[in-house]
Amino acid sequence: MLIQAVIALLQAPYANLPQYPVANTFDPLATPGQAEKGIALLTIAITTGIFVVTAGLIVYGIWRYRIRPGDDATQEPPQVYGSNQIEVAWTVIPILIVFVLIGVSVRVIAAVQNASPSQSSVKLQLIGHQWWWTVNYPQFGVVTANEIHVPVSPDGKMVTEVRLESVDVAHSFWIPQLAGKMDLIPNRINYTWIDPHQPGVYYGNCAEYCGTQHANMLLRVIAQPTADFNRWAYEQKQPAVDDPNAAEGKKAFLSLACVNCHLIKGTPSAGVFGPDLTHLMSRQTIGAGVLPLNHENLRAWVNDPQQIKPGCLMPSMKLTGPELDHVVAYLETLH
Numbered sequence: 001m002l003i004q005a006v007i008a009l010l011q012a013p014y015a016n017l018p019q020y021p022v023a024n025t026f027d028p029l030a031t032p033g034q035a036e037k038g039i040a041l042l043t044i045a046i047t048t049g050i051f052v053v054t055a056g057l058i059v060y061g062i063w064r065y066r067i068r069p070g071d072d073a074t075q076e077p078p079q080v081y082g083s084n085q086i087e088v089a090w091t092v093i094p095i096l097i098v099f100v101l102i103g104v105s106v107r108v109i110a111a112v113q114n115a116s117p118s119q120s121s122v123k124l125q126l127i128g129h130q131w132w133w134t135v136n137y138p139q140f141g142v143v144t145a146n147e148i149h150v151p152v153s154p155d156g157k158m159v160t161e162v163r164l165e166s167v168d169v170a171h172s173f174w175i176p177q178l179a180g181k182m183d184l185i186p187n188r189i190n191y192t193w194i195d196p197h198q199p200g201v202y203y204g205n206c207a208e209y210c211g212t213q214h215a216n217m218l219l220r221v222i223a224q225p226t227a228d229f230n231r232w233a234y235e236q237k238q239p240a241v242d243d244p245n246a247a248e249g250k251k252a253f254l255s256l257a258c259v260n261c262h263l264i265k266g267t268p269s270a271g272v273f274g275p276d277l278t279h280l281m282s283r284q285t286i287g288a289g290v291l292p293l294n295h296e297n298l299r300a301w302v303n304d305p306q307q308i309k310p311g312c313l314m315p316s317m318k319l320t321g322p323e324l325d326h327v328v329a330y331l332e333t334l335h
């Protein structure tokens, strides 16, 4: 209860949406996820059958031909060599099983890949970095990081097309309840799509080992009613808030190397090596899900990200105490 209350508090902006933090492949809530669950169940059914038959035969053999009183322990049992029927059977049956599984998988892969999204689909470009995600909406002029907002698609019609790219190594997109896995590969463009049938916050992660902080390369999909999604996109498109109360922090930020790596729309800070910070405070987490976004965590992150996400590609900027306070105060105005 307490933990849930704390989580709800931390995620206040979307507290009204159901959370799906246990990413359960067997409880899919989007069309590609449902198709993939079908393959998973069929594979489990077939392999369970194989296990039961082989384990059963082994147990039967052990029991049926066990040593009994009066057996001569020095005497070898009769040796039987070769049986064409049996050899053919245990070659052909596994081949058939493999082809059935290939056929079913190919059919689902083709169905997901060839589905032609409607003209009205939301187009999203997802770029993998060590160890975070750029989330780009070219249609709306919106760039953000680590959190994907999409319209909910109760009838499977309001589809979000996801174009997957990588700037460094291979990553993989996996939101177990929606779709995946689809790799993000350098110098290649892959596509997939999602159509969450219910509003909610769906958790996912990078599913391809991509270096030290691979395990902290998390991703969230926030599926909202279309009107809420449009409002979010409109707000994200705006340049950063320019709060005069944070002028000192802004000055400090702009005088530091932060500007080489971070973009804050409407300021001279135009780096793209790190996440876009224009609407930092609209997100739920920092460091691609490593910590919830709140004052303490943000301060600790800016002070030394290497303490929180060792090996991540943001160095400690070694700010002095007052400088750190000002910069964090400025970041906290970026709603």
Ligand code: HEC
Pocket (backbone or CB within 6 Å): 130, 131, 132, 145, 146, 213, 253, 256, 257, 258, 259, 260, 261, 262, 273, 274, 275, 277, 280, 283, 285, 286, 287, 288, 301, 302, 309, 312, 313, 314, 315, 317, 327, 331
């Ligand atoms: C060398 C480039 C670089 C510099 C300089 C840099 N950062 Fe970063 N920053 C990054 C990278 C890369 C990440 C993403 C790290 C990750 O999640 O693995 C990041 C993440 C962040 C985040 C978390 C964003 C999010 O949504 O997860 C904040 C806040 C941040 N930086 C603030 C700053 C501030 C303030 C400064 C200057 C004092 C600064 N950064 C300097 C590269 C840099």
Ligand SMILES: [Cu+2]
Pocket (backbone or CB within 6 Å): 128, 129, 131, 170, 171, 172, 206, 207, 208, 209, 210, 214, 217
């Ligand atoms: Cu990765």
